[in-house]
Amino acid sequence: MKSLSNSAATIRDYDNTHFMHPWEGMAEFGSADRTISASAEGIYVYDQNGRKLIDGPGGMWCSQIGYARQDMADAIADQVMKLSYNSPWNTASAPPALLAKKLADLAPGDLNTVFFTTGGSTAVDTAIRFMHFYNNRLGRRDKKIVLSRVRAYHGSTYLSASVTGRDQGSNNLDIEKDRVRLLSDVNPNLRPKGTSLDDWCDAKLAEMEALILETGPDKIGAFIAEPILASGGVIIPPPGYHKRTLELCHKYDILYISDEVVTAFGRLGHWFASKDVFDIQPDMITCAKGITSGYLPLGACLISDRLLEPISGEGHENTFFNNGYTYSGHPVSCAAALKNIEIIENEKILEHVRAISPRFMEKLNALRDLPNVGDTRGMGLVGCVEAAVDPSDDQTRAERLQAFGNKVDQKCEELGLIVRPLGHMCVFSPPLVITEGQIDDMFAILSEAIRLVATEF
Structure with a gap:
């Protein structure tokens, strides 16, 4: 077999010739100077x-x-040699079980159940699919529409991209439009001259309630929101916005999904920003990225006990949440997450x-x-x-x-x-x-x- 060169010029050539990057610019395809x-x-x-x-x-x-942590490398290597993989369908292992328990302890309220995914997009995808499952089990098969916001970013899978409100006008990929409604840009800098932050917040809440009533509360299953719209340009909604949108969701029996893929694991100085920074208790939290500090891919969807209680246990025999990934709860990724959390705590x-x-x-x-x-x-x-x-x-x-x-x-x-x-x-x-x-x-x-x-x- 021909050996591959690793010189900088050759790496750039291989990269341009064979590696299609995320958000690849097609005009420069094959000639990018990364x-x-x-x-x-x-x-x-x-x-x-x-x-x-x-x-x-x-x-x-x-x-x-940060990069090049020997203690992280050792934890990953130890787990690779101990157990590099196990099927999450029919076996269990220590790292995901320990990590699930740790996340339940760190998360606010009754978010005690963790579904592990491959990253942020699949975590959001899982949260939306769980909402579908939840409402189907309760006999509410029309309650599936998701509310999101202009400039929100939630991922690249079909469902997570569909609830993304960023750049939809220039999106060359198909998305699901019938089951998504977008609220207008919440950026306080866009408020008309002379409009206070409180008035701006009032207007955004009035818009949200009007959209709920126009669409029909019996058709809206969830509202998904980033605490801070990160990829939308670090947009911070006006004070009180998150808490009041949560109250609207409670009023109309709409699940609240807090997308903390960016804000969880310390970005705002707390394990999770939903409760500690914005004083809200979501029904689900999605997270990824900082969970392993990027050392290995991993995502998670945290689900409230309140949601699981009416759809599990006696009377739900032969009922399955038919969602999963080959690498759900991957033992090496989970070991990396446990070490990451340990480092954050100890230091x-x-x-x-x-x-x-x-x-x-x-x-x-x-x-x-x-x-x-x-x-x-x-x-x-x-x-x-x-x-x-x-x-x-x-x-x-x-x-x-x-x-x-x-x-x-x-x-x-x-x-x-x-x-x-x-x-x-x-x-x-x-x-x-x-x-x-x-x-x-x-x-x-x-x-x-x-x-x-x-x-x-």
Whole structure:
């Protein structure tokens, strides 16, 4: 068999020729000039030339404990040698059982049952399928519509993509539209001049209730919401919004699914943000990403006892929740999650996040004084910088915003920082172990990049 070269030039050629990436740009297909990540340690990634880059996005919102943890590598290796796989259909093993118990202890309220999945998309898919199952078992076969929001992101499987409210107009893939209703953008920055946050919140709640009544409460099965709309641009709804939407769901017997794929496991300084940050008790929570700090793929859907009680036990013989994956509760992934949680606990990483978040927000908001910065926003260790350009016709303005964002991305990388470009926005979710000095370094690079690009505009 012919050996494969691992030189940087050859890796780029293999990558372009054979690896179709997520959200692949078809115009550049086969010719993209992606940075090759060669190694990583702590909060830093090293490229093919040995250049050191701060990992601003924390991988993909997931590298909580940082890279190159020997204790994590040892835990993974030990489990590989002990039991690398077992069928979740007809056998059990220690890692998923222990992890399920741990998650039940950490989760709010009565979220005591855990369904393990392969990632965030399949966790959301599972939550929606469980809602279908739940209502079918209760004889409510028409109660299946899901409410979601414009700019929400929930995943890439058919169901999770269908409840995603981001970029639906430019989506070249089919989605389920009959069973989804989208609420308008909740971003407080869009409120009309002179409108208070309370008035904006009132308007959004009135819209939601009107949509429920127009559609029919007997047809709506669930409302799915991120505590913070992460991929939508780190949108933080107005104060009280989450609690009041939950009350509406209770009023009309609609299940509340909190999508914590990004916010769980410390991003906002708590294991889960739903209760501890936003004071809501969901019926289901979906999570992934930070559950293993990205060391291995894993997702989970946490389900309330209240939902399981009427559809399980005596009288439900020969009834099955026919949903599952070959890698549900994968023992090695679950071992990685257990070690990840142990590290976060032992090193008091949640407390660390709460302690340094003010510094993160101070440095983030200081960017508002720079040219071409329209807005900054964030919470915990997640933030967004949104660009602004001179007014012009919509098409030209959109093109200029996109160009500005692309140039900032390029300039940041030249200066030693990876950012997550979302059109004209840059989002940040660095590893939770980042220090105050590293926060200063990160925003100093971003500030310099914005200044340099602004001179070109």
